[in-house]
Amino acid sequence: xxxxxxxxxxxxxxxxxxxxxxxxxxxxxxxxxxxxxxxxxxxxxxxxxxxxxxxxxxxxxxxxxxxxxxxxxxxxxxxxxxxxxxxxxxxxxxxxxxxxxxxxxxxxxxxxxxxxxxxxxxx
Amino acid sequence: xxxxxxxxxxxxxxxxxxxxxxxxxxxxxxxxxxxxxxxxxxxxxxxxxxxxxxxxxxxxxxxxxxxxxxxxxxxxxxxxxxxxxxxxxxxxxxxxxxxxxxxxxxxxxxxxxxxxxxxxxxxxxxxxxxxxxxxxxxxxxxxxxxxxxxxxxxxxxxxxxxxxxxxxxxxxxxxxxxxxxxxxxxxxxxxxxxxxxxxxxxxxxxx
Numbered sequence: 376x377x378x379x380x381x382x383x384x385x386x387x388x389x390x391x392x393x394x395x396x397x398x399x400x401x402x403x404x405x406x407x408x409x410x411x412x413x414x415x416x417x418x419x420x421x422x423x424x425x426x427x428x429x430x431x432x433x434x435x436x437x438x439x440x441x442x443x444x445x446x447x448x449x450x451x452x453x454x455x456x457x458x459x460x461x462x463x464x465x466x467x468x469x470x471x472x473x474x475x476x477x478x479x480x481x482x483x484x485x486x487x488x489x490x491x492x493x494x495x496x497x498x
Numbered sequence: 499x500x501x502x503x504x505x506x507x508x509x510x511x512x513x514x515x516x517x518x519x520x521x522x523x524x525x526x527x528x529x530x531x532x533x534x535x536x537x538x539x540x541x542x543x544x545x546x547x548x549x550x551x552x553x554x555x556x557x558x559x560x561x562x563x564x565x566x567x568x569x570x571x572x573x574x575x576x577x578x579x580x581x582x583x584x585x586x587x588x589x590x591x592x593x594x595x596x597x598x599x600x601x602x603x604x605x606x607x608x609x610x611x612x613x614x615x616x617x618x619x620x621x622x623x624x625x626x627x628x629x630x631x632x633x634x635x636x637x638x639x640x641x642x643x644x645x646x647x648x649x650x651x652x653x654x655x656x657x658x659x660x661x662x663x664x665x666x667x668x669x670x671x672x673x674x675x676x677x678x679x680x681x682x683x684x685x686x687x688x689x690x691x692x693x694x695x696x697x698x699x700x701x702x703x704x705x
Contacts, residue, residue: 387637388608388609388611388612388615389605389608390589390592390593390597390605390608390609390612391612393593393596393597393605394593394596397596397597434615434619434635434637435637436637460619461524461615461616461619461620461623462619462623462635463520463619463620463623463624464623464626464627464632464633465627466626466632467623480524481524481616481619482524482525482527482528482592482616484527484528
């Protein structure tokens with residue numbers, strides 16, 4: 376039995392946010408899932424919540440996911456952060472490494488989301 | 499009309515092949531079904547000839563188009579098109595049974611944009627990696643119309659060339675056929691040629 380975790384999903388695609396939420400709740404119905412459609416909204420949200428894990432899409436309106444991940448990394452040192460993106464280029468993977476955040480490829484599947492949250496289950 | 503020599507054409511088809519293969523793998527894991535791909539057909543046409551070819555000699559069918567502007571290795575406006583009448587079923591395959599039908603219809607356009615975003619980024623990202631370069635994509639734009647209406651969107655000049663990549667991606671359940679069209683101006687054509695030449699040169703000395 377794992378303790379209740381808080382997850383922040385940052386993605387401009389509503390269907391992506393819904394799918395991530397559904398796959399996490401399937402496995403952990405009691406976990407708290409917050410979402411944000413842009414990096415700016417995510418940075419607002421972390422003033423009131425302390426996420427254990429943050430998934431960040433890259434191609435988003437506004438500041439975009441890479442800039443958001445960089446600031447979220449600085450503001451939430453305790454959180455696991457992973458890019459979850461269709462931008463699968465080597466250059467994007469490299470930037471994820473430089474920012475010290477994880478990298479997961481879209482499309483969103485049950486297996487990928489389980490892989491993402493497994494880091495919380497093992498801790 | 500713009501022409502590549504045979505070896506350049508072969509290399510270009512191969513680069514697209516890998517890109518589309520990656521996109522198909524992404525689509526397959528989205529819809530949980532095997533995707534049967536045809537060998538891509540790559541050819542250059544004017545926008546006008548391209549729309550005629552896409553209509554297939556029939557009355558212009560309504561298609562869904564998802565477009566993204568990519569800049570980097572070469573600049574292009576890429577559009578993925580597929581038949582409108584299959585779109586809701588495609589979304590249903592993607593989200594499974596977890597979302598009720600009313601909500602699904604409501605978010606159909608948004609979901610199709612996301613499908614386009616994933617497929618186009620898989621394809622372009624793989625190509626950028628192969629060409630040892632980078633591609634930066636804009637946000638996806640979704641529209642419904644005839645191929646002519648969709649390719650005639652702002653930013654495309656009538657003098658621009660269209661690289662049509664015709665692939666049949668067949669989903670057993672949907673019998674879905676899709677097209678990807680890359681609209682490029684003369685400068686972009688030169689850029690892609692240069693990258694293809696570098697790509698060819700990179701393994702020429704290993705022979």
